[in-house]
Amino acid sequence: MGPTTIDELRGRRVLVAGLGASGRSAVDVLTEIGADVVAADADPTVADRVELPPQVALVADPHPDRLAERALLTEPDLVVTSPGWNPRTPLLARARAEVISEVELAWRIAPPGIRWLTLTGTNGKTTTVGMLASILAAHGWQAPAVGNVGTPIAATVLAARSAERPLDALAVELSSFQLHYTRTLVPLAAACLNVDADHLDWHGSMNAYVAAKARIYARTRVACVYNTADPCTRQMVEQADVTEGARAVGFTLGTPAVGEVGMVEDVLADRAFVPHRASHAAELGTLADLAHLAEAGGGAAGPDGRDRPSVPRHVVANALAAAALARAAGVGPADVAAGLRTYTTGPHRMQTVAEIDGVRYIDDSKATNAHAAAAALAAMPEGGAVWIAGGLAKGAQFDELVATFASKLRAAVVIGTDPEPITSALSRHAPDVPRLVVPAGDTEVMTTAVTRAAGLARPGDVVLLAPACASMDQFVSYADRGEQFATAVRQVRP
Known part of the structure; x- marks a missing residue:
C-alpha cells in the first residue's frame, strides 16, 4: 500500500491520471499538503483549459501507450486516477505503484470523527444523496453532499481540517468507477439502491460492474441498506465483509418487516432503528412530505392511491433509502420528515421546461442509462410520449426498456453518433411506433430533435428527453445536453 496519511504523502511523488473535476481536486489537494505532483492527461491541449499550480509537472499525450511510458518514467509512489480512466488504460495497467481513487485519497487525509454515509446504484443516486x-441539514449537522454528485471529496475534507466548524458527516454519492479504486474507506452506513446493466464498456463485464458496486458495503460499521425488490443488492450485503455488528436494513415500498423501512398506507415507517421493533414503528414522514416531487403522470406509491399525493414509486424508494442512512447515523424521525419536505431536485431531472400548444416538454437529460429512462417513461401517459433517446450506449442494450414501455410511445426521435442500439430495439419491440433519426453529423442535433418531436406530438402529449445513454458523443455533459434541449424548446413556435 502507498502513503496513507498527510504526513506520509508530504514529499512523495504522486501521479494524478486525468484532469477532470476529481483530478483537478486531487492535484490541488496534493500540492497543498506538499506532495511532489505529476499530472497526466490524454488531451494535448489540456494546458490551455486547466490552470495547474506552477510546481506541478504535466504530461499530455493523446497516444495511450506513449502517455503511459512518459508518465510512469516519473516512478510515482502513488497514482490517483480519475473515474473516466478504466483499468485497462495502459498507464493504470502498467503502474507498479498503488492506484487509488480521489475518494480513497479523501478518506486517507480526512480528519477523524466524520460520519461517512455512502451510497451507490445504477439509478437514483443523486436524488437520494440530495x-x-x-435530512442531515435539518438535523443541524454540517454534512454536504459530495462525490459523484459533482463536489470532489478530497478538497472538502482537507478544508474541514482547518474550518472553524468541523464536518459532522458526509453524504457521499459513489459511482462504480470510483468504487473500483476505493479500498480502505470505512462508512458508518452504506446503501446500494439498485443494479442494472451500465458502464459495461468500462468494467468489461456485468460481473465486474456488480463487484464494483458491491464494494460500497465493505467495512460498513452500522447498517448496510439494500433494496428488498432487487435481489442483487441483498446478495451484495450477504457477501460483504463488514465490521462486526453491522446489520442489514431493507427498504421496501410495501409494509416493512422487522429490520426494514417501508410504507404503511401513506406513512414512511421505520421498523429497523426503533426499540421494540417487533411490535412498533416510527413515522418518518408521509407522502405529503414528498408531494412537491411529484412528476407528470407518476403513479401514487400506495396500492389504491385514494386521497394521496401522486408521488412516483422511485421517488418514494429513494426517500426511504435516504431515511435509513440518516437513521443509522442517529437522526430522529422528525428531522427525517423535515429534510424530505425541504429537499428540491437538481437540474435536468424530470424538469418541465415549457408547455406549448398543450404539449409538455420535459428534460430528464440525467437519465443516462436504461434504468433511469425507465423511471421517466413509467411516468408518461399511455401512448402520449414523444421520446428523444440515444447517445453513447456504453455497451448497453435497450430491448427490455423498449418492450416494457412501447405502449407509452407516440413516437421516438433518435440522436447520437451511433443510433443503432436504440433503433434496433425499437424495430424489434415497437415496430409500429414512428421514429426519426437525427443524422450523426447534424451540427444542431438538439434543435433538429426538438423540432421533429414537436411535429410528432399532439395536445396532451409529452416530449420527453430521457436519452438512456451518456452524452459525451455529441455534448459536453448531460447538463449541456439538457440546456441545449431547453434552448431548443424555447424556439418552438406556438
Whole structure:
C-alpha cells in the first residue's frame, strides 16, 4: 500500500491520471499538503483549459501507450486516477505503484470523527444523496453532499481540517468507477439502491460492474441498506465483509418487516432503528412530505392511491433509502420528515421546461442509462410520449426498456453518433411506433430533435428527453445536453 496519511504523502511523488473535476481536486489537494505532483492527461491541449499550480509537472499525450511510458518514467509512489480512466488504460495497467481513487485519497487525509454515509446504484443516486444531505441539514449537522454528485471529496475534507466548524458527516454519492479504486474507506452506513446493466464498456463485464458496486458495503460499521425488490443488492450485503455488528436494513415500498423501512398506507415507517421493533414503528414522514416531487403522470406509491399525493414509486424508494442512512447515523424521525419536505431536485431531472400548444416538454437529460429512462417513461401517459433517446450506449442494450414501455410511445426521435442500439430495439419491440433519426453529423442535433418531436406530438402529449445513454458523443455533459434541449424548446413556435 502507498502513503496513507498527510504526513506520509508530504514529499512523495504522486501521479494524478486525468484532469477532470476529481483530478483537478486531487492535484490541488496534493500540492497543498506538499506532495511532489505529476499530472497526466490524454488531451494535448489540456494546458490551455486547466490552470495547474506552477510546481506541478504535466504530461499530455493523446497516444495511450506513449502517455503511459512518459508518465510512469516519473516512478510515482502513488497514482490517483480519475473515474473516466478504466483499468485497462495502459498507464493504470502498467503502474507498479498503488492506484487509488480521489475518494480513497479523501478518506486517507480526512480528519477523524466524520460520519461517512455512502451510497451507490445504477439509478437514483443523486436524488437520494440530495435527500440525505437535506435530512442531515435539518438535523443541524454540517454534512454536504459530495462525490459523484459533482463536489470532489478530497478538497472538502482537507478544508474541514482547518474550518472553524468541523464536518459532522458526509453524504457521499459513489459511482462504480470510483468504487473500483476505493479500498480502505470505512462508512458508518452504506446503501446500494439498485443494479442494472451500465458502464459495461468500462468494467468489461456485468460481473465486474456488480463487484464494483458491491464494494460500497465493505467495512460498513452500522447498517448496510439494500433494496428488498432487487435481489442483487441483498446478495451484495450477504457477501460483504463488514465490521462486526453491522446489520442489514431493507427498504421496501410495501409494509416493512422487522429490520426494514417501508410504507404503511401513506406513512414512511421505520421498523429497523426503533426499540421494540417487533411490535412498533416510527413515522418518518408521509407522502405529503414528498408531494412537491411529484412528476407528470407518476403513479401514487400506495396500492389504491385514494386521497394521496401522486408521488412516483422511485421517488418514494429513494426517500426511504435516504431515511435509513440518516437513521443509522442517529437522526430522529422528525428531522427525517423535515429534510424530505425541504429537499428540491437538481437540474435536468424530470424538469418541465415549457408547455406549448398543450404539449409538455420535459428534460430528464440525467437519465443516462436504461434504468433511469425507465423511471421517466413509467411516468408518461399511455401512448402520449414523444421520446428523444440515444447517445453513447456504453455497451448497453435497450430491448427490455423498449418492450416494457412501447405502449407509452407516440413516437421516438433518435440522436447520437451511433443510433443503432436504440433503433434496433425499437424495430424489434415497437415496430409500429414512428421514429426519426437525427443524422450523426447534424451540427444542431438538439434543435433538429426538438423540432421533429414537436411535429410528432399532439395536445396532451409529452416530449420527453430521457436519452438512456451518456452524452459525451455529441455534448459536453448531460447538463449541456439538457440546456441545449431547453434552448431548443424555447424556439418552438406556438
